[in-house]
Amino acid sequence: MRLTRFACAAVMTAGLPVLAMAVDGDKVLGDFQGEGINGTVEMVETASGIVVVDVRAEGLSEGQHGFHVHEVGACDSADGFKSAKGHLARGLEHGVMSAGGPHPGDMPNLHVRSDGVADAEFFVRGFTLGTEGNQRILDEDGSAVIIHSGADDYGTQPSGDSGERVACAVLETGG
Ligand SMILES: [Cu+2]
Numbered sequence: 601m602r603l604t605r606f607a608c609a610a611v612m613t614a615g616l617p618v619l620a621m622a623v624d625g626d627k628v629l630g631d632f633q634g635e636g637i638n639g640t641v642e643m644v645e646t647a648s649g650i651v652v653v654d655v656r657a658e659g660l661s662e663g664q665h666g667f668h669v670h671e672v673g674a675c676d677s678a679d680g681f682k683s684a685k686g687h688l689a690r691g692l693e694h695g696v697m698s699a700g701g702p703h704p705g706d707m708p709n710l711h712v713r714s715d716g717v718a719d720a721e722f723f724v725r726g727f728t729l730g731t732e733g734n735q736r737i738l739d740e741d742g743s744a745v746i747i748h749s750g751a752d753d754y755g756t757q758p759s760g761d762s763g764e765r766v767a768c769a770v771l772e773t774g775g
Contacts, residue, residue, distance in 0.1 A: 626644065626645040626729040626730065626773075627642065627643065627644045627645075627729070627773070627774045628642070628643045628729055628737075628738070628771040628772060628773055628774060629641070629642050629643075629771070629772055629773075629774040630642075630744070630745055630769030630770055630771045630772065631769055632657050632745075632747065632767040632768065632769045633675055633677060633767065633768055633769070634659070634677065634681075634747070634766050634767030634768065635677070635766070636659040637657060637658070637659040637660060637747070637766060637767045638657065638658055638659060639655070639656050639657025639658060639659075639718070639767070639769075640655070640656055640657075640769070641653065641654070641655045641657075641745050641769050641771075642654045642655075642774070643724075643729060643771070644729075645728060645729040645730070649725070649728065650723045650724065650725055651723070651724045651725075651727065651728070651729060652721065652722075652723060652724075653707065653720075653721065653722055653723075653724055654720075654721045655667070655710065655718060655719075655720050655721075655745075656717070656718065656719045656720075657710070657717070657718045657747065657767060658715075658716055658717045658718075659716050660710070660712045660716050660717070660718055660747065660766070660767075661712065661716070661749070661766075662712055662713060662714050662716070663711075663712060663750070663751065664709040664710070664711055664712070664750070664751035664752075665709060665710045665712060665718070665747050665748055665749065665750065665751065665762070665766070666709060666746075666747070666748035666750065666751060666752030666759065666760050666762025666763070667707045667708065667709060667710045667745070667746070667747055667748070667752070668687050668688075668703070668705050668706055668707060668745070668746055668748075668752070668759065669687070669688045669704070669705025669707070669727060669737055669743050669744070669745055669771075670684035670685055670686065670687055670688060670705065670743065670744045670745070670746050670768075671684065671685040671686055671687065671688050671689075671741070671743065672684050672685045672741045672742060672743070672744065673741060673742020673743050673744050673770045673771060673772075674741075674742070674744065674770065675744055675768035675769065675770050677768075680764060680765055681744075681746060681765035681767075681768040682765070684744040684746055684765070684768055686758060686759070687703045687705050687706070687758060687759055688703060688704050688705030688727065688737055688743060689703045689704075689705075689758070690703070690704055690734050690735065692704065693757060694706065694755075694756070694757050694758050694759060694760055695752070695753070695754040695755045695756070695757075695760055696754050697753075697754045697755035698754075698755055698757075702726060702754075703726070704726040704727040704734075704735040704737070705726065705727055705737065705743070706726060706752075706754075707722070707724060708720075708722060709751050709752050710747060718747075737771065738771075738773065742770060742771060742772075743771050744768050744769060744770050744771060745768070745769045745771060746765045746767070746768050747765070747766055747767040747768075748762035748763050748764065748765055748766065749762070749763035749764040749765075749766050750762050750763035
């Protein structure tokens, strides 16, 4: 039985009321590492099975950046984050444009404006934070989230022609 509830709180910021929404459920968290890049990613699985992804990162170049869950929970900048291995694929093809796709770990491009900040929240149906099933990301060797240098074209194999890996976050279970 998965514990899920929604909690909302009105927060006063600079005199403006801001509705801060916290989603409770199975959760994983990660801190990005990368040259001059800082940020966090949080994923919460809701009662519907949809995962809410909340990502914020700074120090990125302007433009679109491929954003995926990769197979192994290891981020080593010395090897260009190759230690995270390929996409969490589970026998599927990469990209929403592929008939045999997408990979469970495929997510939308992050859009970054001139201030170098990516700040996004979106829903994912492709993977689960549970420990069973073919679409689980919390398997024996963990998983990592990678931000790429360029845009994912959502079709080219195996990673959407999205370029080098510029940031990496190992996913860890959180409270
Ligand atoms: Cu990737």
